Amino acid sequence: xxxxxxxxxxxxxxxxxxxxxxxxxRTILGVTVDPDAIKQKAELDLKAARxxxxxxxxxxxxxxxxxxxxxxxxxxxxxxxxxxxxPAKVNRDAxxxxxxxxxxxxxxxxxxxxxxxxVLLMFYYHPTxxxxxxxxxxxEHDVPFGKxxxxxxxxxxxAMVLTVQLHMFRVFLTGSYKKPRQFNWSIGVILLVLxxxxxxxxxxxxxxxxxxxxxxxxxxxxxxxxxxxxxxPFGPQFGMTNYNDVRFALLGGSIVDANAxxxxxxxxxxxxxxxAATFMIVHFWRVRKxxxxxxxxxxxxEKEIKPLRRR
Amino acid sequence: MDWHQLWTIVSLPDNIPIxxxxxxxxxxxxxxxxxxxxxxxxxxxxxxxxxxxxxxxRKVEPFQKGWARELHVWPYLLRMEFLAAVIVTVILMVWxxxxxxPLEEPANPSLTMNPSKAPWYFLGLQEMLVYFDxxxxxxxxxxxxxxxxxxxxxxxxxxxxxxxxxxxxxxFAIWTFIFGFxxxxxxxxxxxxxxxxxxxxxxxxxxxxDHNRVIFEINRDLHEIVGITSQPWxxxxxxxxxxxxxxxxxxxCHRLITATAFSRKILExxxxxxxxxxxxLLIIMxxxxxxxxxxxxxxxxxxxxxxxxxx
Ligand code: HEM
Numbered sequence: 149x150x151x152x153x154x155x156x157x158x159x160x161x162x163x164x165x166x167x168x169x170x171x172x173x174r175t176i177l178g179v180t181v182d183p184d185a186i187k188q189k190a191e192l193d194l195k196a197a198r199x200x201x202x203x204x205x206x207x208x209x210x211x212x213x214x215x216x217x218x219x220x221x222x223x224x225x226x227x228x229x230x231x232x233x234x235p236a237k238v239n240r241d242a243x244x245x246x247x248x249x250x251x252x253x254x255x256x257x258x259x260x261x262x263x264x265x266x267v268l269l270m271f272y273y274h275p276t277x278x279x280x281x282x283x284x285x286x287x288e289h290d291v292p293f294g295k296x297x298x299x300x301x302x303x304x305x306x307a308m309v310l311t312v313q314l315h316m317f318r319v320f321l322t323g324s325y326k327k328p329r330q331f332n333w334s335i336g337v338i339l340l341v342l343x344x345x346x347x348x349x350x351x352x353x354x355x356x357x358x359x360x361x362x363x364x365x366x367x368x369x370x371x372x373x374x375x376x377x378x379x380x381p382f383g384p385q386f387g388m389t390n391y392n393d394v395r396f397a398l399l400g401g402s403i404v405d406a407n408a409x410x411x412x413x414x415x416x417x418x419x420x421x422x423x424a425a426t427f428m429i430v431h432f433w434r435v436r437k438x439x440x441x442x443x444x445x446x447x448x449x450e451k452e453i454k455p456l457r458r459r
Numbered sequence: 460m461d462w463h464q465l466w467t468i469v470s471l472p473d474n475i476p477i478x479x480x481x482x483x484x485x486x487x488x489x490x491x492x493x494x495x496x497x498x499x500x501x502x503x504x505x506x507x508x509x510x511x512x513x514x515x516x517r518k519v520e521p522f523q524k525g526w527a528r529e530l531h532v533w534p535y536l537l538r539m540e541f542l543a544a545v546i547v548t549v550i551l552m553v554w555x556x557x558x559x560x561p562l563e564e565p566a567n568p569s570l571t572m573n574p575s576k577a578p579w580y581f582l583g584l585q586e587m588l589v590y591f592d593x594x595x596x597x598x599x600x601x602x603x604x605x606x607x608x609x610x611x612x613x614x615x616x617x618x619x620x621x622x623x624x625x626x627x628x629x630x631f632a633i634w635t636f637i638f639g640f641x642x643x644x645x646x647x648x649x650x651x652x653x654x655x656x657x658x659x660x661x662x663x664x665x666x667x668x669d670h671n672r673v674i675f676e677i678n679r680d681l682h683e684i685v686g687i688t689s690q691p692w693x694x695x696x697x698x699x700x701x702x703x704x705x706x707x708x709x710x711x712c713h714r715l716i717t718a719t720a721f722s723r724k725i726l727e728x729x730x731x732x733x734x735x736x737x738x739x740l741l742i743i744m745x746x747x748x749x750x751x752x753x754x755x756x757x758x759x760x761x762x763x764x765x766x767x768x769x770x
Pocket of ligand 1: 250251253255325333334335339340431440443
């Protein structure tokens with residue numbers, strides 16, 4: 149059977165012929181029952197069950213053969229929605245740990261873990277002054293595995309901030325931001341900022357002293373924004389007060405209170421993850437479009453530098 | 460030596476990433492540079508031996524004729540990704556079972572936490588608050604860090620070292636990044652987390668966090684030290700000092716940029732705009748350690764006082 153992407157047109161025509169007047173056939177209440185024909189059909193089903201990969205159901209799900217041939221391995225990656233961001237083949241030295249340190253992939257995996265644990269946490273959390281702190285207590289003491297869930301979300305977030313920096317460090321050390329990957333580095337920087345902001349907005353959500361003061365310290369700096377903060381250089385000249393500057397916009401008020409909690413919640417659970425996911429898609433797309441992972445590339449020598457041509 | 464205090468700080472669950480960072484960052488710096496040096500040795504051989512350069516596959520990874528240059532993603536890359544995901548999951552699980560995410564008392568605006576610290580990845584910025592006004596430490600510097608990172612690929616005109624580790628071919632770039640990322644950013648995070656105690660005072664590891672400690676240190680503005688007392692002169696003097704700093708460190712950076720014949724060749728490829736932007740970013744980056752030194756050694760508070768802003 150050849151593997152094509154889609155229908156194969158191989159209609160089974162081997163169905164047993166039953167004419168209703170065969171040897172064992174009998175008619176009960178107007179329905180023809182032929183034991184031989186039923187037996188034959190059962191045998192066909194059995195045969196199919198022994199070769200599940202040949203059934204229509206299997207083929208409708210997997211579309212292509214999964215055997216050891218290069219062609220199938222390629223199709224297995226390219227025709228799978230979750231894997232198709234990969235190329236079919238990669239540089240033989242790039243699969244080693246020592247080139248990429250796996251840090252981009254690990255960062256993405258941690259983002260994935262955070263999304264899952266985060267959604268589960270959302271089932272138990274209300275972003276209100278009355279409930280927020282109690283919800284955390286409830287999670288810690290009553291929800292089955294609630295403590296584990298919260299811990300995992302917390303530690304995965306810390307880990308992600310660390311791995312994203314390591315990823316940037318290795319991209320720098322391998323010079324992978326050089327032509328043609330300049331723009332993807334810039335997208336990466338945006339992802340770095342979004343990662344930090346994600347973590348920061350989450351800090352306030354337990355509504356405890358730690359988060360409250362951390363966010364107070366953090367947003368107090370916004371007061372000092374030149375021109376846009378009421379304590380910043382030229383802020384007063386621009387008409388900024390405690391009630392209309394950027395800090396007010398961030399907190400939804402002049403102090404860290406109920407509105408700030410709600411705003412942090414929306415940024416943390418909807419807006420920033422949305423931006424981050426979008427930029428990640430672009431980031432991965434660009435890794436592919438820029439020719440895949442940059443190396444390990446054959447080294448260039450000083451005397452091979454080509455003169456630069458500018459328009 | 461207060462071991463108990465040391466242990467309290469180091470074992471705080473939220474501080475684990477920083478304690479980890481103290482080991483992880485040097486490890487990956489070593490790991491990356493080790494490969495860079497290995498590649499550099501090969502580059503040396505190839506530069507010295509043009510015949511070898513023609514036939515060599517130009518990687519330190521082994522390669523023989525007849526080997527495929529590319530491998531199938533399935534299974535060679537996917538199995539690595541799967542393995543990485545499993546290992547990360549196990550680490551997260553163990554971490555989350557062993558250590559609980561912190562939860563303090565409910566938020567209470569009338570009870571100030573001392574010290575009240577931002578999340579760890581912003582502690583570098585919070586540490587900067589000691590040396591600069593909030594509009595610089597909290598707004599200007601972060602903005603410049605982001606812009607600076609984004610423009611790296613657009614000002615680095617060195618075409619060598621694209622896709623492989625090397626130190627020899629990119630000495631200036633690698634030193635700059637290590638200076639900014641490891642020596643400034645990461646060290647300040649470690650200081651902010653492990654060293655700064657109540658009142659954001661400096662406590663060496665093992666010193667007891669004494670909440671009643673008072674440090675009498677009189678910080679003076681530079682113009683006071685020099686003896687200038689009335690306004691237009693104060694501002695003009697400060698402006699001259701800052702301008703002088705830009706000139707001197709610009710000159711120093713220029714000497715570094717043109718230190719070798721190779722870097723002069725790279726400089727020739729840069730446009731004026733690229734050069735100016737690079738200089739501006741380098742000088743501003745240098746202003747941080749310079750201001751730290753001025754504060755710690757000479758107790759200087761501001762170098763430039765004007766009616767609108769102080770630096
Ligand atoms: C949420 C954050 C990020 C995720 C999930 C992510 C993910 C990835 C992945 C999976 C790759 C493939 C290669 C690898 O694993 O190293 C990659 C490559 C790359 N990343 Fe990121 N990244 C992130 C942030 C960053 C940052 C902060 C930068 C730089 C400032 C960056 C710059 C790049 C570049 C230039 C490449 C191409 C590298 C090459 O071809 O060798 N990324 N990224």
